[in-house]
Every structure is written in C-alpha cells, then in structure tokens.
Amino acid sequence: MTALSRVGDPARTDDFTVIQLSRDEPERFGEIFDAYFAEIHRYVVSRLGPDAAEDVVAETFLAAFRKRTLYDADRAGVRTWLYGIATNLIGNHRRTEVRALRALGRRSPELRVEGHDDRVAAQVSAQGLRPELAAAIAKLNKGDRDVLLLVALAGLGHDEIAVALEIPYGTVGSRLSRARKKLRAALGGTNPMLDLEENDRG
Amino acid sequence: MDDLRMVRDLYGEVPPAPQLEDKIRGRLAVLGMEHGDGRATGRRRMVPRRRAAVGLGLVATAATVVGVATLGGTSPAAPGHPAPAKPVELSARTILLTAAEKAAAEPMGRYWRVDTMGGQSYHTGPATGGYTVVGYPTEESSWRALSESDTDMTYDRDLGARPLTAADKAAWEKAGSPSTWKVWSNDHYAMLSTKPGATYGTLPGTWSQSSTTPAQKKKLKKLAAQMKEMCKTDAKICAKVEFNAMSGADRQKLASDPARFKELLFPGGAKGTAVKGxxxxxxxxxxxxxxxxxxxxxxxxxxxxxxxxAGLPDIRSIGKVQDADGRTGVGLAARATMQDGSATIFDEVLVLDPMTYKVLGDQRVVVKAGGADRGMKPGTILYQDVVLEAGWTNASPHHP
Structure with a gap:
C-alpha cells in the first residue's frame, strides 16, 4: 500500500512568487490550488471522511486565498501553511473524526495477493488490529493526534509541524512520542512486528 | 512495518475527487474576481482600495441631469469634422461619440500598452487644520499582447505616499513633515509611508514585473469557461467570466452587437436571482x-x-477639468456615494483629452466629504488614475 507521500514540494520553489503575484492577480492563486488540492483533499478525507471533508477542503483554500497577503514565506512553505489551516479546521469537527475512525476500524480487510508471503501475513495481522488502532487514535488528545497524523499522513517534518500548528519544536517531538507510545500499548506493546525503536526524529 | 506505517495503512487510500476539485476551483475563481476590483481580468494591483461601488439607484435620481445639450449644428459623428475645442459647450453624448469616432481610427499594434499613475486620498489630522495625503500611489505599465501566443507583461512600483496638493504639502511641513500616517481605510487602519515600498502590502520602490505566459493565458481561459456553470446565481460575476472566456474573435464581434456588449460591460439587472439590480x-x-x-x-x-x-442617460458633461497631474481635459461625470462608511459624495470623472479625445484618466472628486474624509474640501481628488500613455504599439515590453 502506498503511503501518502510528499507531493509537489521540491519542484515548486516559486510558490512564494505565485502567492505574491496572486495579491494583485487573484487568478494566480489557482496555481497554488492546482498544486496542492490532491494532497490536502487526501489528508482531510482521511481524517473526516468524504462528506465532512468537502467543506473543510473548500474552506482551507478559501481561507488561504483570503489570507494570502498575510502569508509569510520566511516562516513556512506554502504546503506547510495549507496543512496548518486544514488541521485547524479539522479541529472543529472532532466528533466527525471519531466517527470516521470508528468506520475505519470496522472496514473489512482488503487483502492483496501480490507480494511476499511475509508481507501478506503482516498485513493480515495488521488488518486484524484495525479496530484497536482506530480506537487508540480516536482516544488521543487533539494535539497529539494532529502531530501524529501530520507525520504519518502528510509526511511533514518536525520543524514544519511546529510552524503549521504554531507550537514549539520540542513539543512536536514529545507529542509524537506520547502518541506512538499509546498506539503501541493499544496494539499490545510486545507485538514483534512493531518497530519499537524510539526514533522519533526521523 | 512500524506503527506509523500501520497508521497510514489504516487510513488507506483516498480516491481522487475531480468534481469537488472543479467546484472549489470555481469558488476560488469567483472569490478572486470579487477581489479583483471589478476589472475584467483582475490585473490591477490589489491595494486595499477604498470601496466606492454604487448599488442600485443610489444616485440614479440625483444624477438624471443629462449633459448640457448644445449641439451647434454640426453632426457629431461626421468623419473629418473634429469637434471644436470648446468642450464646455458640448454634451456628454457628443463628446463620447466623437471619442468613439477617434478611437475607431487608431492603428493596431502588437501590444496594448497603458502607463498609469494612481493613488487614493486620505485625510489626516483634525477636520480643520489637517491635510490630505495620497496613499498607495503606484506607477504601472501594462502590456497586453494582441496575440494569444505572446506573453503579457506588467511592471509596477510603489511611489511612496505624499501630500496631495501644494496646500497639503505646506500643512504637512507645518506638522513637522511626518514620514508615516495612520489612516482609516474601509475597515482597518493602514500605515502609509513616504518611503517607496514601505507602505504595508504594497510593492517595492523599484520596478517589479510579472508576466502572463501563453500557457497561463490558456489556463485562465479554461478556468473562466469552467466557471460559467458556477456563476448562475450572480449575473454580475457571470458576465466577467464570460468576457474572460471569450476568444479574440468573439470579442471582436462585440463591436457589432451593442446589446450583448452592454450586458457584458454593464452587467446586472437582467436575469438571475442574486442580482442586485x-x-x-x-x-x-x-x-x-x-x-x-x-x-x-x-x-x-x-x-x-x-x-x-454615450448612450448612458446619467453621464453629465462638466466641461474643462484639471486632472491630478495638472493637465487640462474634458470631464464626464456621474455622482455617487462612497461605500466605505464615510458616505462621502463624489463625482466619478472620466477625463478625456480635449483635442484627441483619448482617455486621460479617471478620478473621484469630492462633492461633500463625510466620515474619515471630513476635512476634504469639495473638489479634492479622492482617487486618481492618471493615464500617461495608452495605445497599441509594436515596441517590446519594458517599463517607463
């Protein structure tokens, strides 16, 4: 299964220029939208499910457009900035997120036949643990969950998350390790297929 | 497999949503056009322009005085008969029809070039004893290519805020020549600075440039076409969208279809539910x-x-006027009220060259100042856009 990998960042070095131009030529903001819609949409739908996501995705870009003159390139890349806005908006939909997680936990395994036997076996076990994992994520406090999912789903680095959520750099690491500890505990901390290394700085 | 990987796998993949993408893109574009200050392509700078939009019938009854009608016998549109240089005796209609005739005879070129200088006025200090400054003064040179396969260029720079008139300059010096002013603009305080580029949100003091490549033009056109669906509730936006989506050939057809052109240029009031008239x-x-x-x-x-x-009923000829650059022109005016909370009554004045009938500029002139504008005398130029040069050219884009 492909991770939600980073898209768009390296080649789009001129995001800042585009935002600058969009101050005077609002149509230019469409370029930002085109570059980041897919991944922001993926992130929000993952967390809230497709129905609630629609408004949140729209509002993320509309808010970014309205705030484009306030965008500070020295602080954050455009991508980080958008994840920050989206994450804030998701925060208003806590119950929806918990409901979405419950649904995820119930989803029946989609087994893939291709690939190595070991991998298939690992997936089978992982699928079996879905409800526990989903419940554990649902139980995390909001701040911890935001950090966890910005790492796992968005692939943001600690520095980017600090800027996106407007929290100190060190807080990102402590929230992440707290979240991961809880997940492991929920999954039965000794499960051999889990990577137990406390390597949060990845 | 680590726990982060398991989290990713739990969430799984999300199918793409092209319809939602189009929908949001459309909403953004609508928002962009609203922010574009009503210019058909939004190419103008997005300074926090003071709102002067005029709604339904606000001034329609007050301004039904049609221009001074003294035609003096000569047919206004007769070719080879330039109107006499006594504009004060001419009606708005005559002046505008003459301007139309002159415009039709202008040569085409590779680029439509317009150099302008603009700014908007703010009163600072007490109503009596204060003075007026020009904020967000910018100079712009815009080059729009005739061909879709040429790149459009815009150059602009911030000139730095300054006192409006010689009298304002004297009052400013008397006040110790401050280099910044805090002024109320629409709904917030803005800090103006005499230093080019130092006013928040404006351009650097040096020339900056932006381009719209043929590929971008294509994209914008496509976007406008997509948006036609989105704008059904607002004919005003629809019209802009439609204009942006038009090909060069379709735009050319407007010349012989005044009804359709009118609907595009002065939209509203026709169809749609959300139209405010x-x-x-x-x-x-x-x-x-x-x-x-x-x-x-x-x-x-x-x-x-x-x-x-020329066919609009409520445009008056106000005769000889002086523009913000000190040039003499003929003025065509319509009265309205500022919508920025000041309720200042002003004349919107289109200034034409008295000899060539080319557009010299657009300015808002105070009739009766209110709110934050209190202290501005009648005749104060509230907003100015001075055309330094306009016309088709074969030169390559460059700034003045």
Whole structure:
C-alpha cells in the first residue's frame, strides 16, 4: 500500500512568487490550488471522511486565498501553511473524526495477493488490529493526534509541524512520542512486528 | 512495518475527487474576481482600495441631469469634422461619440500598452487644520499582447505616499513633515509611508514585473469557461467570466452587437436571482474606464465601448477639468456615494483629452466629504488614475 507521500514540494520553489503575484492577480492563486488540492483533499478525507471533508477542503483554500497577503514565506512553505489551516479546521469537527475512525476500524480487510508471503501475513495481522488502532487514535488528545497524523499522513517534518500548528519544536517531538507510545500499548506493546525503536526524529 | 506505517495503512487510500476539485476551483475563481476590483481580468494591483461601488439607484435620481445639450449644428459623428475645442459647450453624448469616432481610427499594434499613475486620498489630522495625503500611489505599465501566443507583461512600483496638493504639502511641513500616517481605510487602519515600498502590502520602490505566459493565458481561459456553470446565481460575476472566456474573435464581434456588449460591460439587472439590480452610473463609468484602459480591444470594439457610454442617460458633461497631474481635459461625470462608511459624495470623472479625445484618466472628486474624509474640501481628488500613455504599439515590453 502506498503511503501518502510528499507531493509537489521540491519542484515548486516559486510558490512564494505565485502567492505574491496572486495579491494583485487573484487568478494566480489557482496555481497554488492546482498544486496542492490532491494532497490536502487526501489528508482531510482521511481524517473526516468524504462528506465532512468537502467543506473543510473548500474552506482551507478559501481561507488561504483570503489570507494570502498575510502569508509569510520566511516562516513556512506554502504546503506547510495549507496543512496548518486544514488541521485547524479539522479541529472543529472532532466528533466527525471519531466517527470516521470508528468506520475505519470496522472496514473489512482488503487483502492483496501480490507480494511476499511475509508481507501478506503482516498485513493480515495488521488488518486484524484495525479496530484497536482506530480506537487508540480516536482516544488521543487533539494535539497529539494532529502531530501524529501530520507525520504519518502528510509526511511533514518536525520543524514544519511546529510552524503549521504554531507550537514549539520540542513539543512536536514529545507529542509524537506520547502518541506512538499509546498506539503501541493499544496494539499490545510486545507485538514483534512493531518497530519499537524510539526514533522519533526521523 | 512500524506503527506509523500501520497508521497510514489504516487510513488507506483516498480516491481522487475531480468534481469537488472543479467546484472549489470555481469558488476560488469567483472569490478572486470579487477581489479583483471589478476589472475584467483582475490585473490591477490589489491595494486595499477604498470601496466606492454604487448599488442600485443610489444616485440614479440625483444624477438624471443629462449633459448640457448644445449641439451647434454640426453632426457629431461626421468623419473629418473634429469637434471644436470648446468642450464646455458640448454634451456628454457628443463628446463620447466623437471619442468613439477617434478611437475607431487608431492603428493596431502588437501590444496594448497603458502607463498609469494612481493613488487614493486620505485625510489626516483634525477636520480643520489637517491635510490630505495620497496613499498607495503606484506607477504601472501594462502590456497586453494582441496575440494569444505572446506573453503579457506588467511592471509596477510603489511611489511612496505624499501630500496631495501644494496646500497639503505646506500643512504637512507645518506638522513637522511626518514620514508615516495612520489612516482609516474601509475597515482597518493602514500605515502609509513616504518611503517607496514601505507602505504595508504594497510593492517595492523599484520596478517589479510579472508576466502572463501563453500557457497561463490558456489556463485562465479554461478556468473562466469552467466557471460559467458556477456563476448562475450572480449575473454580475457571470458576465466577467464570460468576457474572460471569450476568444479574440468573439470579442471582436462585440463591436457589432451593442446589446450583448452592454450586458457584458454593464452587467446586472437582467436575469438571475442574486442580482442586485443595474449598476449605478458612476460604476458604469468606472467599468468603461477599466475596459478602455486595460483591455487589448480592437479600435472597433473600443469605439463601440465609447458609444455605449454615450448612450448612458446619467453621464453629465462638466466641461474643462484639471486632472491630478495638472493637465487640462474634458470631464464626464456621474455622482455617487462612497461605500466605505464615510458616505462621502463624489463625482466619478472620466477625463478625456480635449483635442484627441483619448482617455486621460479617471478620478473621484469630492462633492461633500463625510466620515474619515471630513476635512476634504469639495473638489479634492479622492482617487486618481492618471493615464500617461495608452495605445497599441509594436515596441517590446519594458517599463517607463
């Protein structure tokens, strides 16, 4: 299964220029939208499910457009900035997120036949643990969950998350390790297929 | 497999949502156009422009005084008969029809070039004893290519805020020549600075440039076409969208279809539910000025635009006027009220060259100041856009 990998960042070095131009030529903001819609949409739908996501995705870009003159390139890349806005908006939909997680936990395994036997076996076990994992994520406090999912789903680095959520750099690491500890505990901390290394700085 | 990987796998993949993407893109574009200050392509700078939009009938009854009608016998549109240089005796209609005739005879070129200088006025200090400054003064040179396969260029720079008139300059010096002013603009305080580029949100003091490549133009056109669906509830936006989506050939057809051109240039009031009624005459005049200066239209279409303005009932000829640059022109005016909370009554004035009938500029002139403008005498130029040069050219884009 492909991770939600980073898209768009390296080649789009001129995001800042585009935002600058969009101050005077609002149509230019469409370029930002085109570059980041897919991944922001993926992130929000993952967390809230497709129905609630629609408004949140729209509002993320509309808010970014309205705030484009306030965008500070020295602080954050455009991508980080958008994840920050989206994450804030998701925060208003806590119950929806918990409901979405419950649904995820119930989803029946989609087994893939291709690939190595070991991998298939690992997936089978992982699928079996879905409800526990989903419940554990649902139980995390909001701040911890935001950090966890910005790492796992968005692939943001600690520095980017600090800027996106407007929290100190060190807080990102402590929230992440707290979240991961809880997940492991929920999954039965000794499960051999889990990577137990406390390597949060990845 | 680590726990982060398991989290990713739990969430799984999300199918793409092209329809939602189009929908949001459309909403953004609508928002962009609203922020574009009503210019057909939004190419103008997004300074926090003071709101002067005029809604339905705000001034329609006050301004039904049609221009001074003394035609003096000669047919206004007779070719080879330039109107006499006594503009004060001419009606608005005559002046505009003459302007149409002149516009139709202008040569075409590779780029439609317009150099302008603009700014908006703010009163600072007490109503009596204060003075007026020009904020967000910018100089711009816009080059819009005739061909879709040429790149458009815009150059602009911030000139730095300054006192408006010699009297304002004297009052400013008396006040110790401050280099910044805190002024109320629409809904917030803005900090103006005499130093070019130092006013928040504006350009650097040096020339900056932006381009719109043929590929970007194509994209914008496509976007406008997509948006036609989105704008059904607001005919005003629809019209802009439609104009942006038009091919050069379709735009050319406007020259011989005044009804359709009128609907595009002065939208509203026709169909759709959310339409707040027709534009007021001052807004119509602004729209016409915007079109005549920013659009790379053919001489025939430009002439048609002048004829549309000539057909508007509420435009008055106010005779000889002096523009913000000190030049003399003939003024065509429509009265309106500022919508920024000041309720200042002003005349929107389209200024034409008395000899060539080319557009010299657009300015808002105070009739009765209110709110934050209190202290501005009647005749104060509230907003100025001075055309330094406008016309088709074969030169390559560059700034002045």
């Amino acid at each position: 027709p534009l007021g005459p001052a807004t119509q005049l602004m729209a016409a000025y915007g079109f005549l200066t920013t659009q790379p239209a053919s001489p025939q279409v430009r002439a048609a635009a002048f004829r549309l303005v």
